[in-house]
Amino acid sequence: MADDEPVSGRRRPRGPEATERSKALERLKARIHGGRRSDATGPQIRLENPVYDTVPEDEYNALVAKRREQARSFIVDDEGLGYGDEGEEEDWSQAGFNLSSGESEDESERPKRKKVEKKDPQPKRPSSSLSAAAAMMGGQRLSSMFTSSVFKKSRDDKASESIVDDVIAEFAADETDRLRRKRANVNSSSSSVTNDALRINNTVRDKPSVDLIGASSLPANGNAESVKVVDSDGSDSGFEQKSEAVSEIEDLACVSSENGQAPVVESDDCKINEGIVEAKEMKKAEIEVKSGGKKEVFTLNAKVKEEDEEDPSLSATAGWKEVMSGAGGVDADSKDALQNQQHSELDLEKDGSFFFYILDAYEEFYGENRGTLYLFGKVKTGDLYQSCCIIVKNMQRCIYAVPSLSLHRTEEMMSLERDVQESRISSADFFKKLQDAVSDVKNEIAQHLVNLEVSNFSMAPVKRKYAFERSEIPAGENYVVKINYSFKDPVLPVDLKGESFCALLGTGCSALELFLIKRKIKGPSWLQVSNFSPSSASRRVSWCKFEVTVDSPKQINSAPKITSKIPPVVVAAINLKTIINEKQNINEIVSASVVCCNMVKIDTPMMASEWRRPERLTRFTVVRKLDGSIFPMGFNKEVTDRNLQAGSNILCAESSERALLNRLMLELHKLDSDVLVGHNISGFDLDVLLHRSQACKVASSMWSKLGRLNRSTMPKLRRSKVFGSGADPGIMSCIAGRLLCDTYLCSRDLLKEVSYSLTHLAKSHLNKIRTEVAPHEVPKMFQTAESLMKLIEYGETDAWLSMELMFYLSVLPLTRQLTNISGNLWGKTLQGARAQRVEYLLLHTFHAMKFMVPDKFSYHAKETKETKLMKRRLTHDVEDNNFDAYIDDANHDNDASEADNKKSKKGPSYAGGLVLEPKKGLYDKYILLLDFNSLYPSIIQEYNICFTTVERSLDESFPRLPSSKTTGVLPEVLKNLVDRRKMVKSWIKNEKNKNEKTDPIRVQQLDIQQQALKLTANSMYGCLGFSNSRFYAKPLAELITSQGREILQSTVDLVQNNLNLEVIYGDTDSIMIYSGLDEIEEANKIAVRVIQEVNKKYKCLEIDLDGLYKRMLLLKKKKYAAVKLLYKDGTPYEAIERKGLDIVRRDWSILAKELGDFCLTQILSGGSCEDVVESIHNSLMKVNCIVLQYQTFF
């Protein structure tokens, strides 16, 4: 404390002094104990210098231009007369509501095709493919899936808030209790005996001789086939497989000797076409084989085969004692029985279709297969659920051209429609006139399409509505021209205009979005697949058990009713242990552990006792020796023993990182997991796995097994700029088909914690002590067999803990429910893309109501482009200077330190909630806390605020309340959510009233549903004000908050002026009233009166009593503490509520917080002033002594 000031400060303000000193003390303590918080930035991996895109498009463009000229001369056949589009009836049956009557449409009115003959074959664009796809793939920052919420216990069920999604907190609290109890039970009953356990789901192991697919083996298993030595004739068609099989088992050592000369595959270079890549791989493989020698290859391969024939299963080893206690292994008979249950054929319905439960989907953005969709999910075969990939081809773009002068035209057509209705003219005549009316638009568009070399397209006039921000598009219902053509053809320019049309809509719509919206697929659900064709064995593109292709998205339909139970999924937890390569400052993998849980339910939370069963669980660790070193003595024997003991290979020792990766990928493929889970897996493990696969030149057929698509090119792996923002798009595209559950990001959003490191969470929520191993400690653990086994144990334990966290937080059921409400992709919900959830909810709704929806980035397209250019130039300039900024980045693994580098925050763009000036002081008589339920969602409904109702002027002037009587879409959506929530809540009540027959699982399930509905409602406002949102509408957001301020102020006025009560504070949606009363009953009476008076002013809005404060210390805006009166089973008790004070902030030292909390409890204790002062003074003195004691040490 050398820098402490002289103690002359008795007259200085007490607070600051105390805190200052406490902080200084804490700093001292931190220095002594090595620091509580890590100052370090997040774990990041330095891979390579920035690579610039140098795609030479010139040649291609020239070619295209030439062909455009040729195509111009061809005649477009125009005789389309259909109007309307694919009619689909709204299916809100699941949701239980019907938004609009909707118009009837029929399929027969599909627009006709126009064709242009091609003169010669299209010039093929070089298959640049997946590396670029990365850039387009969805995001990953799970900044908040559900908003940070307090981990509170026992809250009033009625309590609800506008922005704060505190439901999660209630839910989480329940979970804690339940699981803690469970945990305690397990602990108490645990013994050190662990039993063998056999995995059930080793389905991948068998070669699925799938008749349907006509394959005798999966490509994956091809890797285990015996390897012929590659002969010099590389043109052999079977070559690729061979070379991969060779590389799979080859030792890194034998490569490195040749590495200097061997042609290196530029796997991240998108220019190289696949043929060349393959050729290079071939050559390289050849060299490897030659240098490695036949013998070694054969030997190693034999080993692989042998292992494959053995049944990997879970066995009893260290680190699992508490987990596997008392559980018996599955005996051989039942294992066989289970295996026999496996069906290798799809269960087909009578009509030849089959049912498919969709979990994930991926869209190919580039190359030949642009616009092709890959759906991933489960099919039922017998009693088992197995993975399946559906390839959807021939996705059609859907673009709308808005005619100029549409008002005029619409009136004309409307009157004609009336004529049709009243039989003044025939339908045929009407269609003729309609076609005439839009013929100029069609001709103009057709010309543009031909110029783009689009040869096959269709156009038709349809009636559509519009209500969004583009001023050139008239609001309301109009006739527009709908254009359909393949996603393989280039898109029309966003800003294209013509003489006859003023705007295009839908140019930015991806095939995947179109598919989900048009097929009305709302999250994980059963789909019916018709008219499919199985993929032939040689052309498999996925690693799934089954793979089929459909030629049209229309072959896939939402299953009519609940066809079947919601299938369980396979979850694999992954943890890597790494060492740091000091020279390059990167992480290298030395060990990888996988813990896998089968039959995981996604429709309901699972109790620990339910999933923590040996027959469901599998584990596996692969470890490698350090470079230039050997395994410690006795280790190999230990490995053999463990595997013998387990009856399968649960531990595998490899000699190189490359071999480790290959082994791990094979293992992951065998597990065929639907979900990958890990603590900071998106920020660390996946990144390292892919970077190391790249660095070690692992074959694409191996590293791509991390996901479910067999990919040939590694996408660009960018260093993620921000820690804690999830995996970058490149990484996400690599694991297409598997969901990613990062427990670090999940807990950050679901829990309120001081730290989200696995160690801390394990301790505070799972009641377990985790041993941390820093990467620099790893090498010395390779010195003895014992310590190496420890390392392996720690890795498995980490994977296990992460899995446990996932169950503890009920991540899967909750996110699935949220996804089913909104209709987006599950994977996105898991990434926390809340804006996208709201986006999809609105997309589904508006589409069902025949609206044209806003395009992604349509307003800011220009702006964004310019900004990006500027930024690029800037970064380029700065790069050389900041070359050393990347240095200290590899020193982190997935311990998830606190470095939450937040992006630069923009200033607010409109006014928010009103915060009343607090009447500061210490109150010791009852205070009423009143609070509006879900203020902003209620305002939207109360005032009918919607895109369709609020008039927005061009000049940013303040919007006025709508006068429209017809209910808008937004209020309707919210009403639906609220009503459904009420319904679910009533079900919960019913279930609970079923005396003694109450099904607790059912209650939990419904509770999750209820929470998800509320979360969705609450996040809608935020998305209106989110400037990158597709449905960004500042005027609406502004109007909502201004009404909120108005409501709060008028409530205050009413309470003060009409009811003569004293309002001491209020924030956004709440008021605190000082009653001056000592009696609870009296206070409650006043509350009832206030509530009555306020509520009779509104239709939807509702104020409610949030609680009574017995005593309260009100310091500042947003800073107060109070003794709150609570009830448990009817008996009252008190608890201190702390808001905003230093003691609840993570950026204050523990000592300062504890001391502050002590003072607070004293102040709120109700003791006499003297006693309180005395007590506080004493405690401060005590701390002072401790400080002085520490001082004497130095």
Added chain:
DNA sequence: ATGGTAGGCAAATAGC
């Protein structure tokens, strides 16, 4: 790329 604004407080920075 990955809902909002309001607000307090400490530290950093600007300006004299």
Added chain:
DNA sequence: GCTATTTGCCTAC
């Protein structure tokens, strides 16, 4: 060396 302003962080709603 002092004050005023900005920035970063974290919270409340």
